[in-house]
Amino acid sequence: MSIFPSSDARRQRRTAKNRDRSQANRPQHRQRLKQPRTVEKPVSNQQQKSNRLPLLRLLLVWSVLMGTCVAMGIKLYRLQVIHAPKLFAQARKQQLTSIPGFVIRRPVVDCNQNVLAMDRLVYHLYARPGQFNLSKEKIAARLAPLLQSSPTQLVKRFNQPSNSIRLTSVVPEEMFPQIDSLTIDGKKVRGLELVPQFSRFYPQHTLLADIVGYVNTDREGKAGVEASHNQQLESLVKPIPSLSRDGNNEIMSYSVPDNFAEVDDTRLELTVDLRLQRAAQAALSKQLKAVQAKRGSVIVMDARDGSILAMVDEPSYDPNEFYKYDFELFRNWAISDLYEPGSTFKPLNVAIALELKAIHPNEIFPDPDTIKIGGRIIKNADPEPYKELSVAGILQHSSNVGMVQIAQRISPATYYDWLKKLGLGQSLATDLAAVAPSQIKSKKQFVTYPIEPATASFGQGFALTPIKLVQLHAALANGGKLVTPHVVRGRFDSNGHPQWQPTLPTPQQVFSPSVAKTVLEMMETVVTQGSGKSVRIPGYRIAGKTGTAQKASARGGYDSTAKITSFVSILPVDAPRYVILAVIDEPTKVPKGQLIRGSTTAVPVVKSVIDALISTERIPPNQPTQRIQNSEFGIRN
Amino acid sequence: MAKAPKTRVSNRQRQKPVPANAKSVRSLSSSRSAPVWLTNLRHLQNRCAAVTALLVTALLVAYGWSAYSQSSWQEAHSQLEDLKKQERQLMQKNEVLKNDLATQAQQPETGLVYPSPAEAIALEPASQTTRAPKPVSPATQPPRLTSLPLGY
Numbered sequence: 166m167s168i169f170p171s172s173d174a175r176r177q178r179r180t181a182k183n184r185d186r187s188q189a190n191r192p193q194h195r196q197r198l199k200q201p202r203t204v205e206k207p208v209s210n211q212q213q214k215s216n217r218l219p220l221l222r223l224l225l226v227w228s229v230l231m232g233t234c235v236a237m238g239i240k241l242y243r244l245q246v247i248h249a250p251k252l253f254a255q256a257r258k259q260q261l262t263s264i265p266g267f268v269i270r271r272p273v274v275d276c277n278q279n280v281l282a283m284d285r286l287v288y289h290l291y292a293r294p295g296q297f298n299l300s301k302e303k304i305a306a307r308l309a310p311l312l313q314s315s316p317t318q319l320v321k322r323f324n325q326p327s328n329s330i331r332l333t334s335v336v337p338e339e340m341f342p343q344i345d346s347l348t349i350d351g352k353k354v355r356g357l358e359l360v361p362q363f364s365r366f367y368p369q370h371t372l373l374a375d376i377v378g379y380v381n382t383d384r385e386g387k388a389g390v391e392a393s394h395n396q397q398l399e400s401l402v403k404p405i406p407s408l409s410r411d412g413n414n415e416i417m418s419y420s421v422p423d424n425f426a427e428v429d430d431t432r433l434e435l436t437v438d439l440r441l442q443r444a445a446q447a448a449l450s451k452q453l454k455a456v457q458a459k460r461g462s463v464i465v466m467d468a469r470d471g472s473i474l475a476m477v478d479e480p481s482y483d484p485n486e487f488y489k490y491d492f493e494l495f496r497n498w499a500i501s502d503l504y505e506p507g508s509t510f511k512p513l514n515v516a517i518a519l520e521l522k523a524i525h526p527n528e529i530f531p532d533p534d535t536i537k538i539g540g541r542i543i544k545n546a547d548p549e550p551y552k553e554l555s556v557a558g559i560l561q562h563s564s565n566v567g568m569v570q571i572a573q574r575i576s577p578a579t580y581y582d583w584l585k586k587l588g589l590g591q592s593l594a595t596d597l598a599a600v601a602p603s604q605i606k607s608k609k610q611f612v613t614y615p616i617e618p619a620t621a622s623f624g625q626g627f628a629l630t631p632i633k634l635v636q637l638h639a640a641l642a643n644g645g646k647l648v649t650p651h652v653v654r655g656r657f658d659s660n661g662h663p664q665w666q667p668t669l670p671t672p673q674q675v676f677s678p679s680v681a682k683t684v685l686e687m688m689e690t691v692v693t694q695g696s697g698k699s700v701r702i703p704g705y706r707i708a709g710k711t712g713t714a715q716k717a718s719a720r721g722g723y724d725s726t727a728k729i730t731s732f733v734s735i736l737p738v739d740a741p742r743y744v745i746l747a748v749i750d751e752p753t754k755v756p757k758g759q760l761i762r763g764s765t766t767a768v769p770v771v772k773s774v775i776d777a778l779i780s781t782e783r784i785p786p787n788q789p790t791q792r793i794q795n796s797e798f799g800i801r802n
Numbered sequence: 803m804a805k806a807p808k809t810r811v812s813n814r815q816r817q818k819p820v821p822a823n824a825k826s827v828r829s830l831s832s833s834r835s836a837p838v839w840l841t842n843l844r845h846l847q848n849r850c851a852a853v854t855a856l857l858v859t860a861l862l863v864a865y866g867w868s869a870y871s872q873s874s875w876q877e878a879h880s881q882l883e884d885l886k887k888q889e890r891q892l893m894q895k896n897e898v899l900k901n902d903l904a905t906q907a908q909q910p911e912t913g914l915v916y917p918s919p920a921e922a923i924a925l926e927p928a929s930q931t932t933r934a935p936k937p938v939s940p941a942t943q944p945p946r947l948t949s950l951p952l953g954y
Contacts, residue, residue: 272893280897285890339891368897411872418875426882444916447908702919773916780917786924 262416266404269363272432273377273390273398275439276474276654282377282391282484285366288336288359290344294323296356303349304356308332311343335364365391369439371481372446375497376437376473376652378598379484387487388495390435390652393598397656397665400429430659435652436472441465444777445475445770449747452770453479456752456761462499462631463774464746468639468735471648471669474743475774476632500600503628504748507714508546508563508763509733510624512684513637514571515556517583519680523574526683529553536566539615543569543623546713547760557687561695563711565623572622577612581605584621586675588647593633594670596651603629625714631731635746638733641684642741645676689738696764697732700772704786706738707775711763716751727751732767736775739787743778747771 244252273282290312297304305319312319312333322330336344336359347354365380367373378389386392409420445463453461465475478498482490496502518524532554535544545565559567572580584605585591592602605627611617620626632650640647648669655666676684688708691697697709712731715723731748735741747770752761759765778784907914 279900280893283890283893283897285894286887338887366894368894368901370901372901415876416879418872418879426879428886443904443908447916704924705919776918777916779919780922786919 260409262408262410264405264408267363267402268384269400269402269429270365270380270384270386270391270398271400271429271656274432274434275437275442276435277439278432278434279439280368281373281435281437281439282365282367284363286338286361287334287364288338288341288344288361289334290332290336291358291360292323292330292332293328293356293358294330295328297323298355299349299352304347304354307347307349307354308344308357311340312336329358334362365484367484370483370485372442373437373439374481374484375478375499376435376442376476377484379482379487379495381487389497389598390433393596394433394653397433397653400431431656431664432659433656434654436467436474436654437476437652438474438781440781441475441774441777442477444781445774446477446479448770448773448777449477449479452766453749455754456749456766457754458749458766459751460498461747461749461770463748463770464499464631464635464744465774465778466635466639466650466744468642468648468742468744471636471639471650471672472654473650473652474778476652496599497597498750499631499748500595500597501630503601503604503630504729504750505625505628505714505717506634506731507624507712507729509634509638509710509712509731509746511560511563511568511622512641512688512710513587514568514622514624515560515687516641516676516680516684517580518571518575519683520676521575521579521583524556524571526556526687529555530559530567530570532559532562532564532567534566536569536619538569538619541616543619546762557690560687560710561691563696563713568622569619572618575618577615577618578608580618580621581608581611584627587637588633589627589629593630593636594649595632596649596653596667597632600632601630603627603633624712628717631746631748634731634733635744638735638746639744640675641681641688642735642744643672643681644678645681646672646674648672685735685738685741688735692734696762697734697768699764699768700732700734700775702772702775702779705736705775705779705784706787707734707736708738708741709734709768709771711768713762728761730761730763730766732763732771734771734775736778737784737787743782745771745774745778747774 270282270284272280272284274280294301301320301323302316305316305323308314309316309319319332322332341359344357345359347357363384365384367377367379374389376389378391378393379387380391381387386395386398391398405422405425407420409417411417445465449461449463452458461479463475463477464473466473476497476499480494482494487495515524519526530553532545532552534548535542537543543565546563549562554562554564554567556571558564559571575583589603590605593600605611606617611621617626636647636650639650649672651667651669653667656664658664685708688710689706691711692700692707692709696711697707700707700709710733712733714729714731715725716727716729718724718727729748729750730752731746734745736743736745747767749766749770752766755761755765906912
């Protein structure tokens with residue numbers, strides 16, 4: 166309906182006015198002559214009033230609308246101009262959130278992608294007894310089974326005079342909902358707080374502690390790969406300073422940075438084989454119990470490139486609970502403790518002599534039981550009246566007297582330089598943390614006193630780490646090159662693309678391939694005819710050398726009872742690849758009728774490891790002992 | 803013959819007869835054209851209405867799309883977080899389970915032994931003899947199709 170009066174009404178009003186005017190001016194007699202016609206009713210006052218109403222209504226509505234607009238404008242001005250900064254800050258405070266930057270540690274995996282170390286989300290559980298809305302006993306009774314604790318113990322802890330008591334720091338992620346929404350008698354428990362934190366988890370517990378290491382409470386790598394490759398393991402999740410959230414506390418998509426959903430899927434891959442590590446650890450711990458030894462170590466290395474397939478130290482520690490163990494155990498004995506290698510060093514001395522052409526491989530040496538050097542008498546470990554020994558025989562019977570005679574063929578200065586060339590007295594280049602440098606006496610002392618080169622000839626008078634000895638034997642296996650022992654293969658993404666790989670120094674050639682081959686074949690006779698007989702496996706050509714060395718005493722000189730026994734093995738001789746070393750520190754018990762020697766203590770460990778190695782690496786026998794006739798399977802060639 | 807008496811006729815009466823309501827009714831042309839400015843204004847109003855309708859539609863579509871994309875992003879984000887959590891837990895449980903199995907297998911009562919080379923079977927690789935392709939015999943030809951199915 167229009168609010169304006171209609172044109173009809175206007176017309177009516179106009180005609181009415183005109184009619185009134187003409188009737189007023191017209192004389193009376195004329196009116197009588199006029200023909201009768203229909204005359205419209207005159208407009209009443211009421212009608213005139215009603216015609217004025219729409220205008221009033223219009224004004225009223227307009228003023229209401231305009232008033233409202235003005236009021237809203239004033240309100241808008243107050244909100245958008247006067248109180249704007251305060252309201253803006255208040256709104257930002259409510260809507261914005263920030264994600265602080267934090268560091269996650271990448272997983273560590275073995276060569277078969279078994280996870281050896283990973284980050285898991287755990288919750289620190291704090292109790293604030295002052296905020297409890299239920300009795301301490303009731304809460305303790307409900308919490309105790311979840312925390313694997315007793316209610317009385319929990320109540321005791323609740324009664325401690327503290328506002329905030331940390332009940333546990335390892336509430337697993339899957340238990341979070343149970344504790345977070347803990348209700349008793351229909352009431353939600355107040356006064357419990359769960360604080361999330363990433364924690365390092367080692368699924369194999371003690372098995373790889375000496376390689377992987379541990380992370381302390383400040384999430385810093387403190388031993389093993391965790392320490393040596395801290396930079397490769399740490400992945401910084403950048404902080405996001407301003408993220409908008411909606412009413413449901415959900416993140417608004419427009420406020421997130423471009424790389425918000427990016428996931429770091431890289432893993433640090435080791436050269437270690439978990440299966441071999443497990444077999445080596447089982448063999449070593451079993452043998453340590455049997456011989457009642459102080460400690461032991463096993464290293465398996467690929468001689469071609471220096472990659473370590475297994476490295477076990479016993480006793481070890483659980484990196485998940487490192488704080489429960491003696492600090493001494495955190496040291497990887499195989500890389501950080503020095504020992505005098507004894508007879509396992511003899512093949513290397515033979516290689517030096519062959520390299521210098523001081524001896525001939527087929528040369529025969531007299532082997533009396535004793536030999537006098539610089540006023541001191543050197544004896545063979547096992548007095549046997551051998552008349553003569555070949556160079557291979559010296560190794561087979563581990564003759565000290567024979568080795569002294571070989572050393573006498575070399576000038577002490579040249580011999581010393583060769584020992585230095587092999588890296589004695591220097592630190593070993595490796596990616597392992599805290600590798601101790603080997604020790605050797607000064608050149609002056611070595612050259613001056615004839616006893617020094619004589620004792621060095623059978624592996625005493627200098628000290629090295631088990632890993633160094635493995636590196637030296639690997640040189641005999643790979644054709645004379647000093648490779649770099651390493652445990653890290655690189656950092657790879659989930660598709661196997663390398664993101665980072667270590668750059669290893671070029672292997673240094675120390676022995677000629679022919680000398681290395683000759684010595685290796687001599688070492689094979691140690692297994693076939695000598696002290697390493699018990700390691701033989703039908704169908705496989707295995708080389709080895711036993712070692713039994715006296716331990717240096719803290720008071721100077723050598724301890725008459727404490728021995729360190731070892732056995733080093735290389736296989737297969739026809740295509741040398743693997744070097745296995747087992748070292749046993751202070752074995753005290755051997756079966757009746759046997760002596761504490763490398764052959765009786767360390768060889769069984771190496772035998773078990775070789776068995777596992779053949780299975781895991783699928784090493785084919787050189788001379789197959791069990792040939793399957795194809796006809797048995799009905800195969801016709 | 804008598805003449806009709808003459809009636810006096812006024813000059814006004816002699817004039818052309820005029821309709822009675824000639825002065826009271828003014829004819830209005832029904833087809834009086836509106837002014838140009840009004841026509842233009844009307845056109846402008848029509849166009850503005852159409853543009854407004856389009857803008858309102860576009861606004862609704864844009865608002866709907868932004869609300870939908872936001873909710874679907876949030877859904878995807880929570881799914882991603884959930885997957886991350888699942889991956890963590892799966893990785894952890896898988897390794898724990900593997901380790902438990904390996905530890906149990908080492909117990910003597912399980913009767914399990916480590917694989918040994920003595921029990922391994924070594925097969926020599928088959929000789930690389932090139933075989934002549936077999937001649938196609940009638941037996942290798944595809945079977946003839948029968949119209950009746952076979953029941954077993």
